[in-house]
Amino acid sequence: MSKVVLVVAAHSDDEALGCAGTLAKHVESGDIVHxxxxxxxxxARLGSDEDKNNRVIATEISANALGVESYDFAEFPDNQMDSVPLLDIVKCIESKIKSIEPDIIYTHHGGDLNVDHRLTQQAVLTASRPQPWNKVKEIYAFEVLSSTEWQTLNEPPFLPNVFVDISPFIDKKRESLSAYKEEMRDPPHSRSIENTINLSKYRGNTVGVAYAEAFVLLRYIK
Ligand SMILES: [Zn+2]
Known part of the structure; x- marks a missing residue:
């Protein structure tokens, strides 16, 4: 039976870095991804309207590459989500959860260096707290290069316990990353396409497959 999957991320490109191959795999198996x-x-970078439009176009290209059903933006301030009340973020996500009714949510690791990422996870966990009417059964945290691995021991480290074999979907992940060429950097920067593929290879070889994406399981109701 097909499932409904929702990715809640702070920034478009986080889905490409964190779980593009997994999303392509969901789509291939008939799941609906938002x-x-x-x-x-x-x-935060004082971008122009043109920059914003380019980011939406990149998101569209990535979404099409992965075959997702929809994408949508809220309007919280980039890299300043700590300047708005957490309750506002929670309500915004609750509203999305009510309209999409996801079975599975993918979101950020709560120990990322990026403050938006940390707050996103906190708000997701609050918005999807397991009450009788909440359909969310699985919540996973993904890793985002140039944030997750740049944190120090001030925050909990990313210790994955779920690995998704994305070997047949590595070209989809590369395609999704390529859509965000403005956000990607040249090697040896951590957030290069090459290093992101390297990470998928490392995560895959860790569990004996060619490529994988790694997650921390935050909740699983069976
Ligand atoms: Zn981000």
Whole structure:
């Protein structure tokens, strides 16, 4: 039976870095995937309307590459989500959960260096707290290069316990990453396409497959 999957991320490109191969795999198996981004990913850099439009176009290209059903943006301030009340973020996500009714949610690791990422996870966990009417059964945290691995021991480290074999979907992940060429950097920067593929290879080889994406299981109701 097909499932409904919701990605709640702070910025468009986080889905490409964190779980593109897994999303392509969901789509291939008949699941319906929705993307929800809490910021426009531009604001803190004083981006122009053209920058914002380019980011939406990149998101569209990535979404099409992965075959997702929809993508949507909230309007919280990029890299300043700590300037708005957490309750506002929670309500915004609750509203999305009510309309999409996801079975599975993918979101950020709560120990990321990026403050938007940390707050996103906190708000997701609050918005999807397991009450009788909440259909969310599985919540996973993904890793985002240039944030997850850049944190120090001030926050909990990313210790994955779920690995998704994305070997047949590595080209889809590369395609999704390529859509965000403005956000990607040249090697040896951590957030290069090459290093993201390297990470997938490392995660895959860790569990004996060619490529994988790794997650921390946050909740699983069976
Ligand atoms: Zn991000």
């Amino acid at each position: 993307l929800f981004f809490l910021t426009d990913g531009i604001g």
